[in-house]
């Protein structure tokens with residue numbers, strides 16, 4: 099399989115090259131040159147374990163890595179999951195909840211980042227290269243990225259977070275990792291300051307090149323690919339129904355875009371219910387065809403507090419008939435005017451039902467799921483569940499993706515259900531452990547010097 103950019107400036111990349119490039123060098127996103135139809139192979143995949151299925155679903159997109167090597171790499175990626183099914187499906191009042199939070203950091207990002215860590219490691223060893231990952235996080239991504247590459251030879255990871263503004267649990271998940279290749283940087287500033295630092299340092303191209311800087315953000319194709327798998331897995335767990343719907347708590351559009359790819363590959367998925375919090379740019383888009391930026395609002399589902407969804411451009415590319423010129427024009431219009439509109443939103447547009455959920459509804463949803471079904475949901479999952487119930491068709495199975503363990507967001511769960519017991523042993527185990535972080539000024543030169551001294 100070869101890869102090309104949604105803006106037309108890059109083509110003919112191998113899978114490994116696409117993984118190492120991350121964001122396309124023309125500013126677009128990398129997509130495969132075709133999407134294989136696997137519907138004729140589904141019968142053969144029945145009864146496979148999660149890692150075996152993952153290897154089958156992803157293989158057609160790879161090509162330049164030996165099949166046996168790739169399979170082993172995938173099997174290793176899911177060894178650190180605490181549930182034997184990796185992603186178990188649980189019936190909660192007739193909605194099927196797919197628990198994606200049994201990885202090392204208890205958020206669904208582990209599904210992709212454990213795989214990406216193995217993949218980076220393999221590619222770097224093959225090419226005898228090193229990689230220095232620089233990232234900024236407001237919460238879940240940092241810890242999942244660190245867990246994906248800790249202790250891996252040839253890789254260093256530098257994660258910046260705004261000092262005192264991530265939750266104490268999230269900070270501990272990062273700073274208790276003491277491997278030599280992990281550097282936690284608490285920045286004297288906001289999350290936006292961290293992102294600006296990141297951009298400034300990445301824009302220094304000679305520095306980026308000299309120090310082999312790379313990113314792990316959600317635009318990496320390998321992350322999307324790893325997430326396609328669990329849509330197939332769900333269908334097998336449901337005993338292969340004629341069709342099914344999936345509600346997806348959505349921020350950067352990576353998770354739900356993976357569902358779109360699964361459907362394009364021939365999986366009999368009917369509707370994707372796109373669930374946002376009050377940051378509803380995507381909900382508005384799928385209701386009207388108008389993509390218009392708003393102000394970021396801080397909500398009780400913080401991993402979805404996003405206005406500009408980084409994976410949206412991939413969807414747009416397919417919606418525009420894979421026309422890179424139109425895609426680039428739409429994105430440029432959006433960039434300059436903060437608003438762009440689809441002329442005739444037909445075709446893939448109606449694969450989605452999109453809706454937004456308020457903070458108050460999220461709290462009520464957490465309460466309701468607990469009172470009626472005795473199930474503890476984290477706020478992101480509760481956003482999805484609220485819309486899963488609202489948009490459910492009694493004749494079609496409805497699945498809701500659970501994106502984090504409730505103990506990661508104990509404050510909000512406590513507000514919704516005062517006094518409820520909400521723990522996870524691996525989070526409790528972090529209390530009292532030794533931590534390591536370095537406080538750094540909000541200054542790109544200081545950050546560069548820190549990186550220089552360690553590479």
Ligand SMILES: *Cc1c(COP(=O)(O)O)cnc(C)c1O
Nearest residue numbers: 238349350351352353401501502
């Ligand atoms: C990252 C994240 C999301 C949003 O996923 P996207 O792929 O960005 O749409 C939802 N819930 C949790 C808990 C997350 O960490």
